[in-house]
Amino acid sequence: MNTAIIVAAGSGSRFGADRPKQFLELAGKPIIARTVLIFEASPMIDAIVVVASADFLEETEAVLAKEHLTKLRAVVAGGETRSESVHAGLSAVPEGTEIVAVHDGVRPLVSEDEIERTIRAAAEYGAACLTAQMTDTVKVVDGAYVVGTLDRRELRRALTPQVFSYEVLKETYNEAVLGEAVTDECFLVEESGKKVLSVAGSPRNIKITTPLDLVIAEALFAAGTEV
Ligand code: C5P
Helix, strand or coil: CCEEEEEECCCCCCCCCCCHHCCCECCCEEHHHHHHHHHHCCCCCCCEEEEEEEHHHHHHHHHHCCCCCEEEEEECCCCCCCHHHHHHHHHCCCCCCCEEEEEECCCCHHHHHHHHHHHHHHHHCCCEEEEEEEECCCEEEEEEEEEEEEEEHEEEEEEEEEEHHHHHHHHHHHHCCCCCCCCHHHHHHHHHHCCCCEEECCEEEEEEECCCHHHHHHHHHHHHHCC
């Protein structure tokens, strides 16, 4: 069984709205509903667990109830950090889960093809991360000064889903020390010495973090999948 853990327990403080950004609408539907619907439609996904902040658990359930989802198994409370929220989601996956796809609730433009290719890679190699190429040159700064330039040919941006065999993720979390510095699950798996396959994703699969991202997401949604 393949289970998606969709994490949406962030406060959205960088967005500056009065409620978490996952409840803002994208093309007339809450962002979290748009994201969950893509996983609901994916033939590669059997079950979905949504992680919401304890303060917005009921609102999340109410938003999702409107979509008549058949794969939603649980809406659970998250933690202080993203990795703690994933851990909470992992504790709620249905028995028999062999593959876990962790996805940000605020990435509503992920494609079914990206989900499928990342799951297939993880099923074969144990762990896979959807990534996108860098188009900018990346600088290292120290205070006011540029002190270095990274070789962008070997850099990728980490997108989601990040997909793992259940055993790999469970084992990693059992051994991991969680904290603010852990911003994705692949980091934990990399640190444990296991290989993570990089799967080419689309720059269209943006994370809605700021008001600018929402404007871009509306435009991308309207333009359709050809962009
Ligand atoms: O903070 P960041 O932008 O990395 O958040 C990515 C995703 O992780 C978002 O969907 C957010 O809701 C989720 N998250 C979470 N629990 C936290 C922090 C973030 O589920 N404590």
